[in-house]
Amino acid sequence: MPLNVLETRLLAFVGDLVRQPDAARRDExxxxxxxxxxxxxxxxVARFNAGEYYAxxxxxxxxxxxEPGPVRDLYRAILQVGxxxxxxxxxxxxxxxKMLRRSVQWFADLPDVCQGVDVRQLREDAARVRAALEGGDPAALDRARLPGVRLVDSGG
Structure with missing residues (x-):
């Protein structure tokens, strides 16, 4: 099979797996x-901020x-960080x-504020925790004081 045919098939396959938001999804x-x-x-959020991560x-x-709509990504991102x-x-x-790395895909299409949740801050906090864990210095992470979910005015 010629390489260009294989490349075309591979790109089509990968394209099916990659989340690509369209304009209608962004509007919704x-x-x-x-x-x-x-x-x-x-x-x-109250349970998360109380450290009740299982609940x-x-x-x-x-x-x-x-939730069938795209905002379900917000709920999935928060639960995975929790x-x-x-x-x-x-x-x-x-x-x-594993969970912090997985959560990145759910944050990708979310705006900085969604349903009053400060997504930008949660995304940054999760990245800092991930970096501390990836850095191999668990002492750099205060396990007793993990960041919470911040609520803000939905209007920005």
Whole structure:
């Protein structure tokens, strides 16, 4: 088989796997991000910020499953960061890194503020925790004081 045919097939296959937001999805995301955080999400943030990472996971997972629109990425990103923090508090740095690396894809299409959640800050906090774990210096990470989810005015 000629290389250009193989390349074409490979690129098509990879293209099917890569998340590529289109204009309609971005518009729907913007609209949904302008809405308030649902009550289950508000409770999930409260649990996350209280260090109840297992409980926040259940709340955000239920919200994620119930939401068919693109804003579900917000719920999935938060729950995965929370699961990572759960692993951090248990000394499972490998599990934490896996979840933090996985969460990056869910943050990718989110604006800086979505449903009142300061996504930019959460994204940066998760990146700092990930960098501390990847740096091989677990002492650089205060496991008892992991960053929370910050809520802000949805209007920016």
């Amino acid at each position: 995301m913007d609209c949904q991000c302008g809405q308030p955080l649902p009550p289950r999400g508000v409770e999930g 926040q996971h259940d709340l955000f997972e239920a919200q994620w499953v119930a 699961v990572a923090y759960y692993h951090v508090t248990r000394g499972n740095d490998r599990g934490a890194l």
